[in-house]
Amino acid sequence: MINDTAYIRELASLAPIIPVIVVDDVADAIPLAKALVRGGLPVLEVTLRTDCALEVIKAMATVEGARVGAGTLVTPQDVTDVIEAGATFGVTPGSPAALVDAVLEANLPLLPGAATATEAMTLQARGFEVLKFFPAEAAGGIKMLKGLGGPLPGISFCPTGGVSLENAPDYLALPNVVCAGGSWIAPLDLVKAGDWDEIENRARAAAALPR
Numbered sequence: 734m735i736n737d738t739a740y741i742r743e744l745a746s747l748a749p750i751i752p753v754i755v756v757d758d759v760a761d762a763i764p765l766a767k768a769l770v771r772g773g774l775p776v777l778e779v780t781l782r783t784d785c786a787l788e789v790i791k792a793m794a795t796v797e798g799a800r801v802g803a804g805t806l807v808t809p810q811d812v813t814d815v816i817e818a819g820a821t822f823g824v825t826p827g828s829p830a831a832l833v834d835a836v837l838e839a840n841l842p843l844l845p846g847a848a849t850a851t852e853a854m855t856l857q858a859r860g861f862e863v864l865k866f867f868p869a870e871a872a873g874g875i876k877m878l879k880g881l882g883g884p885l886p887g888i889s890f891c892p893t894g895g896v897s898l899e900n901a902p903d904y905l906a907l908p909n910v911v912c913a914g915g916s917w918i919a920p921l922d923l924v925k926a927g928d929w930d931e932i933e934n935r936a937r938a939a940a941a942l943p944r
């Protein structure tokens with residue numbers, strides 16, 4: 734089995750923010766990925782929330798320097814599909830056992846979703862030490878992560894859900910946060926407008942966040 738923790742930690746080391754991407758036209762995939770990589774965010778989470786998401790993953794995977802993963806994995810079939818499309822890591826909003834089984838079976842590096850101490854401990858027992866804390870703001874935000882850090886110092890998090898350019902520095906300053914995720918860098922309206930310059934600017938600002 735691949736060393737999931739080392740792989741995910743390496744991804745987290747590449748940039749402080751993982752852009753969460755929703756694209757509904759495959760023609761936008763390559764210019765979007767290029768803008769994000771140019772701006773300094775090479776690790777991309779493409780959500781499985783649109784019909785063309787698998788095609789988007791396939792296209793983005795051809796962009797030099799991009800590390801393309803798939804988000805919103807909810808079923809074992811999703812795991813098979815995204816690997817076939819070329820995703821090199823997965824992200825889940827939550828972590829039911831059957832989904833985690835499928836990911837381990839397929840050897841796909843995973844940022845598994847957790848929002849409580851029990852979920853985090855269950856994942857740690859299965860070998861995952863870097864988790865997506867989701868939905869971060871709604872599930873207790875900074876206070877919750879500080880609370881989890883005391884009894885669970887061996888677990889690190891990538892908070893996602895309600896993270897913004899404004900509150901990201903507070904998350905990134907926590908010792909148990911390795912990076913954060915968010916959709917503000919490439920929101921659908923900017924993607925649909927083809928405003929790659931603005932997306933690149935947002936990526937550059939996110940990439941420069943201290944941690």
Ligand code: 3PG
Pocket residue numbers: 753780804867893894895896914915916917
């Ligand atoms: C996710 O899929 O991780 C979240 O929907 C992203 O949350 P945000 O839109 O609040 O950044």
